[in-house]
Amino acid sequence: MFSRISSLLTVLLAINHFSSAHAEEKRPNILFIFSDDHAYQAISAYNDPRKLIETPNIDRIGKEGAIFHRCLVPNSICGPSRAVVLTGKYNHLNGYFNNSNCRFDSTQQTFPRLLQASGYQTSIIGKWHLETDPVGFDYWNILPGQGAYYNPPMIDNGKKVTNEGYVTDIITDLTIEQLKKRDKSKPFLMMCQQKAPHREWEPPLRHLNHNNDRVYAEPETLFDDYENRGFAIKDQDMTLEKTMTPKDMKLVAPKNLNEVQRAQWDAYYNPRNEAFLKANPQGKDLIRWRYQRYMHDYLACVKAVDDGVGRLLKYLDDEGLAENTIVVYSADQGFYLGEHGWFDKRWVFEESLRAPLLVRWPHVTKPGSENKQIVSNLDFAETFVDVAGLPIPADMQGHSLVPLLKGETPKDWRKSFYYHYYEFPQPHHVRPHYGVITDRYKLLHFYAPDVDYWELYDRELDPQEMRSFYGNPDYEKVTAELKTEVQRLRTELKVPEKDESWFYGGKRSPAIK
């Protein structure tokens, strides 16, 4: 602990010296918009074949800047992903393995602390979800835990406050209000962190009829039978068929609506729910109905997120701030929109592994840039530190995206990526797994607590990831190479040889205070 504090002090002192030497330079503002569980399939710029939704405002960031097609997360779950973003380190080093029994160790180095120490005015508004209070922010106003969609209580710099309205709009309003109040002598780091479209996907009332009862195309893998793969995929609990609750399906209304809001809710859902109960669909028809309801609700939430992005971009335009502000849009992981019959995330498979990432950086990033390199939210901390003109701490484990944003991909840019998921058994019974990902392959080890087997996926032959080629003689050579590579990555990234039992969640508390 003492060595961690003293190394942080050394970095902070170096930054203080650096910032006073460069005080005359006009460093860019950073607007980092981060949503929760926003699947790239639900952003029109990513061109999902189902054409689920138009998101003109999020798309605008990419059109005026860059869209990244392969932004991978080290651990596809909310809290751990946020800890990765803040620290630029894998969960085995930042101490936040799962959402069940971890608390973020706020004594450690984070990019907001580094930016704040160097003279940025730092704020975070919205979802935090890391148990301990935010550190490194001049202003913070966060949802307690997961937060509520309607009339959400928040914690404003430590004080509990009430709000009336829809959470996404409130977070956007508060972000704009705080930008108006900012200290104009300093560059800002504004982290606008939306709760939406996290489960239970409760829509903004103004968008309840947004799709005019459109019927959405189904994903090809909606009725996946989980054959040709190991036990873990058969034993999960995250399907539309078995896991979805009446609350998820809006067959019961949330408790925290006021009278007027409840009337709007009932006017939309009651007649549709009555028709559903009367029709009483079964089997595949029931799954199909659930998929349609899920898409309606999830996409209505996304629509409000996109509205908010539009308002934030307009504020930057109106205030003349757009030219010197980097705008980043991302989410804490990807999400299943019915693929493999699922909702939720967690797996190393493409839909949950990939987060959306769009970045606008006027005069630096060429408008309309597309990037297919393997990047990660592990890289965000280093990128923000680099953008702020600060030295990148040697203990961060990502790579600054600044060269890529300039259109200059370094020759030695990563060709492989390490993934590691821990949380088990609750809430979705997805077994811990780690592995290595390349452009084409994924080699995975399902290793705990009651399984021990490998899988190999070949996305070129099998883009939907419906079968494991592990043990197939044609794949012997590539399997051996990937096994060497995963071990190399584990050593380089300092992954412990053995997990502690509390890494998975459950009752035992971690040692971190």
Ligand code: CA
């Ligand atoms: Ca999440």
